[in-house]
Amino acid sequence: MTSSVLNIQDLVVEPMAGGRPVVDGISISVERGEVLALIGASGSGKTTLALAALGHLRPGLRVQNGSVTLDGTEMLRAAPRMLRSLRGRAIAYIAQSAAAAFNPRMRLDAQITEVSRVHRSRSHKEAIQTAHRLYGRLDLPNPDLVGSRFPHQVSGGQLQRFMIAMGLQESPLLLVCDEPTSALDVTTQVEVLRALKQGIADNNTAALFVSHDLAVVSQIATKIAVLRSGRMIEFGTARDILESPKDAYTKELVAASKHMTISPTSRGGSVAPAPGPEKAPLLAVQKVVAGFGKVTDGSPSVTTLNDISLNLRKGEIVAVIGESGSGKSTLARVIAGLHPAARGEIYMDGKRLAGSVENRTVSERRRIQLVFQSADTALNQKHSVGRILGRVLKFFHGTSGSARETRVAELLKMVQLPPEYANRLPSQLSGGEKQRVNLARALAAEPEVLICDEITSALDTIVAESIIRLVESLSKELGLGIIFISHDLATVSALAQEVTVLRHGRIVESGSTQAVLSAPQNPYTQLLVSSVPQARPGWLEEAVATRNRLRHALEADRSSQALASDGVGNALAITTGP
Numbered sequence: 225m226t227s228s229v230l231n232i233q234d235l236v237v238e239p240m241a242g243g244r245p246v247v248d249g250i251s252i253s254v255e256r257g258e259v260l261a262l263i264g265a266s267g268s269g270k271t272t273l274a275l276a277a278l279g280h281l282r283p284g285l286r287v288q289n290g291s292v293t294l295d296g297t298e299m300l301r302a303a304p305r306m307l308r309s310l311r312g313r314a315i316a317y318i319a320q321s322a323a324a325a326f327n328p329r330m331r332l333d334a335q336i337t338e339v340s341r342v343h344r345s346r347s348h349k350e351a352i353q354t355a356h357r358l359y360g361r362l363d364l365p366n367p368d369l370v371g372s373r374f375p376h377q378v379s380g381g382q383l384q385r386f387m388i389a390m391g392l393q394e395s396p397l398l399l400v401c402d403e404p405t406s407a408l409d410v411t412t413q414v415e416v417l418r419a420l421k422q423g424i425a426d427n428n429t430a431a432l433f434v435s436h437d438l439a440v441v442s443q444i445a446t447k448i449a450v451l452r453s454g455r456m457i458e459f460g461t462a463r464d465i466l467e468s469p470k471d472a473y474t475k476e477l478v479a480a481s482k483h484m485t486i487s488p489t490s491r492g493g494s495v496a497p498a499p500g501p502e503k504a505p506l507l508a509v510q511k512v513v514a515g516f517g518k519v520t521d522g523s524p525s526v527t528t529l530n531d532i533s534l535n536l537r538k539g540e541i542v543a544v545i546g547e548s549g550s551g552k553s554t555l556a557r558v559i560a561g562l563h564p565a566a567r568g569e570i571y572m573d574g575k576r577l578a579g580s581v582e583n584r585t586v587s588e589r590r591r592i593q594l595v596f597q598s599a600d601t602a603l604n605q606k607h608s609v610g611r612i613l614g615r616v617l618k619f620f621h622g623t624s625g626s627a628r629e630t631r632v633a634e635l636l637k638m639v640q641l642p643p644e645y646a647n648r649l650p651s652q653l654s655g656g657e658k659q660r661v662n663l664a665r666a667l668a669a670e671p672e673v674l675i676c677d678e679i680t681s682a683l684d685t686i687v688a689e690s691i692i693r694l695v696e697s698l699s700k701e702l703g704l705g706i707i708f709i710s711h712d713l714a715t716v717s718a719l720a721q722e723v724t725v726l727r728h729g730r731i732v733e734s735g736s737t738q739a740v741l742s743a744p745q746n747p748y749t750q751l752l753v754s755s756v757p758q759a760r761p762g763w764l765e766e767a768v769a770t771r772n773r774l775r776h777a778l779e780a781d782r783s784s785q786a787l788a789s790d791g792v793g794n795a796l797a798i799t800t801g802p
């Protein structure tokens with residue numbers, strides 16, 4: 225019988241100021257070669273539990289009971305010197321955002337091998353050789369050369385693989401992975417998951433994998449612990465949890481994961497119905513070219529949108545999909561007037577709109593509202609919800625006094641929040657609640673066009689599904705035309721009637737959602753569709769095989785440029801070079 229690499233017993237972590245425990249009596253253990261996934265919604269305690277394995281607690285928390293033992297060392301009572309000797313060598317951490325974790329001024333080789341220098345475990349030459357071997361095993365291009373680049377010179381998916389290499393550099397006993405793929409596009413996510421799974425297997429490393437996405441977890445985990453409100457409500461093998469969940473919350477997670485799929489052959493798969501009869505467009509985007517830098521003869525120095533056209537009708541949801549760098553958010557800002565186009569026109573009800581929001585009338589600004597991706601940064605943290613919504617009502621409608629309070633309550637009800645939330649600060653709300661307030665603020669203007677820019681990307685599966693249903697009901701009840709921007713095809717398939725696929729700033733495919741996602745014609749769209757995670761074992765290997773089959777078609781595609789860029793270019797760069 226093998227001894228556990230990590231053993232957590234009866235752990236209780238609570239706020240110093242008092243209140244409900246963040247982690248409440250959890251016991252788990254992890255063996256070598258085993259991947260234990262901690263899954264649950266925001267606030268379930270999964271990240272706190274994972275950080276405890278590193279001997280770390282966030283400020284304001286304390287251990288009330290229990291122990292955390294790593295290979296015989298009690299981590300929560302270890303001296304700082306002991307923790308420093310273990311971190312990076314016996315236990316390593318892979319963060320959610322590689323872009324935020326790397327030093328932009330240091331070359332990648334220097335950062336990957338830093339742990340070897342700190343622990344003086346091997347010579348510089350040996351450390352570099354180890355790093356380069358890891359690059360090759362993680363399918364990074366030109367393993368002996370790519371580490372000489374700076375972080376900004378590689379794609380997001382490649383940078384995430386460098387972080388995996390950093391974690392594996394000293395062959396740790398335990399790898400703690402905190403949402404390592406949640407910020408990635410679907411095709412990049414496939415590559416990073418495959419690389420991470422291979423790295424763990426090759427090093428016979430134990431791993432804790434924190435996630436809110438059961439479909440992702442099912443591809444890498446051997447066991448799953450389901451957390452809710454600080455408690456572990458279910459534990460079992462990945463297959464048992466996926467196929468025979470016992471707790472009602474786990475069943476809800478599994479159902480939500482199976483619903484959020486676009487495969488016509490999978491159970492619970494759904495594709496939004498095709499659009500109704502042709503109507504005059506509410507919003508028309510015609511041959512828009514946009515980018516950055518000096519504009520010469522209608523062309524910017526750097527072009528991010530090239531000849532983009534789309535129509536949006538009243539009560540219709542049109543999705544714009546594509547990976548990071550495809551131009552989705554630039555298109556949203558162009559339509560909203562926040563980023564003037566170099567060329568092309570935008571019409572609202574047949575009337576041409578000025579390119580800059582500053583040159584649009586108050587009425588034109590009101591009619592088009594943009595819901596930003598991150599409610600955390602979009603909402604003023606020092607203002608109450610009532611004040612946030614009230615400012616919009618005052619600006620666009622001149623509403624004040626008791627009429628404003630009444631309208632705020634109506635708006636909160638519209639997004640399924642109780643009226644007393646008007647007195648709360650954003651910090652007192654969950655991620656899903658903040659996103660509902662974000663929506664309510666846009667609705668306060670009484671727009672006719674709503675642009676939703678990646679509004680579910682940071683939310684757990686159940687909360688994301690509730691936001692999708694809310695957007696869908698708002699479209700029907702208010703007759704809003706909605707442009708839904710996302711890299712999540714599963715969300716798009718359940719919501720939109722029409723879809724436009726962008727790649728490197730160009731439209732590669734467009735049409736009814738049912739036609740485009742059920743029978744994609746362009747190899748790029750086929751790759752996107754095949755990369756949507758499914759909550760069943762073995763899907764990852766199938767997705768990698770499908771990507772390899774599509775690779776040659778994509779290489780032959782004349783629009784395939786800048787192969788080292790994030791997204792599909794990055795996925796192909798592992799075989800074709802930087």
